Amino acid sequence: MNRELITTQDGSKTLLISDLNETYHSKHGALQEAKHVFIDHGLNLVSDYEINILELGFGTGLNVLVTIDEYLRNISNQKINYFGVEKYPIFFSEAAELCYAELFSDAITKDLALQIHELPWEATHELVPQFSLTKLKKDFFDLKNTALPPIDLVYFDCFGARVQPDLWELELLEIVAFKMKSGALLTTYSSKGSVRRTLKDLGFDVEKKPGPPGKREMINAWKK
């Protein structure tokens, strides 16, 4: 699959899989979307001292960067263990072209923008004190047989159902739900009705939230 670099409407860059016409982030603004869906309607709603985050999929690393940026600026008295799952890692040259360091003012986050792509997979790395990153190179469905601590927050950031419908159906959502603590939050840019219904069937309290720019709604789902 050919990936090409594009610039989104807020000036931040993302990747486009041209054969599928599918982008890694919203064309209306990659950075805005990441902050809206995963920070404002994700991290900022979870108040535990120690937060285990599971991301599907790790991709460009933008979500871990917005998470660490928020952590350093506002919640560094907490502890975050971040697990990013990815089957098809991007190339280091692609990460360099995305220029994500330019999106952040903090020197630590700037340095991490590329460093996170050089870190070995299947190992835990302390990026800053009390913030660790574990990158898992595997298929999402293999999470079923992967040992993880009970998850407090899921960033469900798969490609859309138009191109990967199986990632939005019961089998994977059930695997993910099983990894989550009672009271944990799953946040996603999607507002798809069938996803909301499946999450309800799995015992989640499902809320529709205002979407990021260009999208009317998104989903927050709380595990009961």
Ligand SMILES: C[S@@+](CC[C@H](N)C(=O)[O-])C[C@H]1O[C@@H](n2cnc3c(N)ncnc32)[C@H](O)[C@@H]1O
């Ligand atoms: C929407 S993009 C990820 C966006 C990512 N969170 C970011 O900020 O760049 C979806 C990601 O899921 C990965 N992916 C697709 N199918 C997968 C699978 N079956 N198992 C693991 N990763 C997969 C893709 O390679 C891609 O990186």
